[in-house]
Amino acid sequence: MKRLNLTALFGCLVLVTVAVGCSGGEAEEPEIVIIPAAEIELRSALENVSESELVATVRGAGQIGYLQPITRRDGNEMVTTFRIENRTDGALAGFKVDEFWYDRAGDTVSGGSFRMQKPLLEGQIVEVTLRVPRNSRMSRSNYEFSHKNGEIEATVAEEMDEPTPLEEEEGEEGEEENTEA
Numbered sequence: 406m407k408r409l410n411l412t413a414l415f416g417c418l419v420l421v422t423v424a425v426g427c428s429g430g431e432a433e434e435p436e437i438v439i440i441p442a443a444e445i446e447l448r449s450a451l452e453n454v455s456e457s458e459l460v461a462t463v464r465g466a467g468q469i470g471y472l473q474p475i476t477r478r479d480g481n482e483m484v485t486t487f488r489i490e491n492r493t494d495g496a497l498a499g500f501k502v503d504e505f506w507y508d509r510a511g512d513t514v515s516g517g518s519f520r521m522q523k524p525l526l527e528g529q530i531v532e533v534t535l536r537v538p539r540n541s542r543m544s545r546s547n548y549e550f551s552h553k554n555g556e557i558e559a560t561v562a563e564e565m566d567e568p569t570p571l572e573e574e575e576g577e578e579g580e581e582e583n584t585e586a
Contacts, residue, residue, distance in 0.1 A: 460524050462498035465555045467491070470562040474548065478539065485517075485546070487533040488565050489525075496524035499553030504535045508542040515540055525552075532568040 550557035
């Protein structure tokens with residue numbers, strides 16, 4: 406992160422020089438010198454910021470579509486895979502999926518969460534994988550979607566295009582293969 410100093414703020418450097426000493430004559434007035442700041446790099450600092458960091462995000466309710474989640478057992482974990490599409494006119498910051506597992510009596514047994522580090526862009530399709538420790542009492546699950554600036558209205562879709570690869574979850578997605586039809 407670059408720091409802005411007063412030179413960058415005002416666009417110039419002000420120097421005040423005062424003569425100190427004993428001279429038999431009159432005292433000199435302080436000299437004020439204004440020097441234009443030659444190297445203000447505000448514009449270059451903004452040009453180095455990538456476009457994904459400067460995306461306007463939606464405030465309030467957002468809309469997504471998702472394919473029916475596929476859940477399978479993988480050793481001591483329950484693995485749930487979603488394909489999700491942003492159908493909002495704008496990006497969703499801090500997009501989050503929470504999964505809750507319940508027993509037959511309706512009591513919460515376990516849960517998991519996924520949060521995107523970058524905004525979910527308009528029309529972007531992503532694949533989300535949730536891993537929850539398996540418990541013999543698990544009977545059914547429920548999902549909640551949200552984003553940083555509000556709730557999500559989610560609808561189940563019949564079909565969806567292939568997901569956009571996510572850079573931050575490459576290792577996680579690379580390990581996962583969907584074997585169920």
